[in-house]
Amino acid sequence: MRYRTPLLIICLLVLVTATLASFNVSVRPQPAMATASAPARPLEIEEEEYAVYSVMINDALKEGREQEKRKDAAERVLIINDNPSLWQGFVADESKTFFEELKNSSPELEPETLNDLQIKGKETQRLERKFSLNIKYIIVKDEEIEALFKDNVMGGWEAFHRKYPKSSGILSLSRVGFNSDKTQAIVYKGWSCGGLCGGGGYILLKKKKGVWVVGPGIGPTWVS
Numbered sequence: 001m002r003y004r005t006p007l008l009i010i011c012l013l014v015l016v017t018a019t020l021a022s023f024n025v026s027v028r029p030q031p032a033m034a035t036a037s038a039p040a041r042p043l044e045i046e047e048e049e050y051a052v053y054s055v056m057i058n059d060a061l062k063e064g065r066e067q068e069k070r071k072d073a074a075e076r077v078l079i080i081n082d083n084p085s086l087w088q089g090f091v092a093d094e095s096k097t098f099f100e101e102l103k104n105s106s107p108e109l110e111p112e113t114l115n116d117l118q119i120k121g122k123e124t125q126r127l128e129r130k131f132s133l134n135i136k137y138i139i140v141k142d143e144e145i146e147a148l149f150k151d152n153v154m155g156g157w158e159a160f161h162r163k164y165p166k167s168s169g170i171l172s173l174s175r176v177g178f179n180s181d182k183t184q185a186i187v188y189k190g191w192s193c194g195g196l197c198g199g200g201g202y203i204l205l206k207k208k209k210g211v212w213v214v215g216p217g218i219g220p221t222w223v224s
Contacts, residue, residue, distance in 0.1 A: 045084070045125050049176040052185045052205055054132040055212040057171070060189070061135055077166040078135050082128075083142035084175045086121035087188050087200060089220065102202060102219035109204060109218060110179045113186050117177025127173070138164070145170060153195050169193030172200070183207045186218075199223040 149156030174188035190200030201221035
């Protein structure tokens with residue numbers, strides 16, 4: 001009978017040890033479960049957008065040269081604002097319904113193409129020297145352009161032409177919206193060349209046999 005007490009103590013120790021081990025396992029931090037995340041947006045403007053820009057700009061240059069027949073065409077320099085931005089009209093009331101009007105202006109415009117344009121319009125990437133153009137061009141920071149015209153529009157144009165004497169104006173672009181298979185694209189192109197000189201609007205493009213083809217302008221436009 002005198003051996004029962006040590007045996008009982010041993011049994012209790014075993015039970016306590018097992019309980020503590022179980023508790024330690026239960027409170028041990030568990031690895032976080034992997035969660036699905038949306039695909040990351042590219043940090044730079046993709047090559048296909050520059051392909052669309054280049055085709056559209058070269059098409060406009062060809063048309064302009066045929067109309068003007070400028071002798072100094074080879075010396076001209078195109079100034080491109082580095083900050084791609086959407087145009088949604090000039091007053092607040094226009095912006096509320098602008099993209100609905102743009103969507104309804106063309107039965108060919110696919111909803112996902114317009115949606116991609118609007119999503120990219122909220123991003124902050126800047127344009128780089130990745131265009132393939134048939135003209136010399138300079139990418140100018142948006143901040144520099146704003147500084148030129150901050151106090152006086154006409155004085156700003158005088159300063160602009162002094163700094164860029166071979167340029168006749170400033171080209172502004174939006175990001176390019178695509179459909180899912182990148183066979184349709186939409187982009188804004190705006191041209192400013194003086195206090196009462198310029199115009200802009202959205203252009204629809206289609207890819208045919210692997211080549212981007214410039215289509216018609218769609219939706220609202222502006223002319224100065």
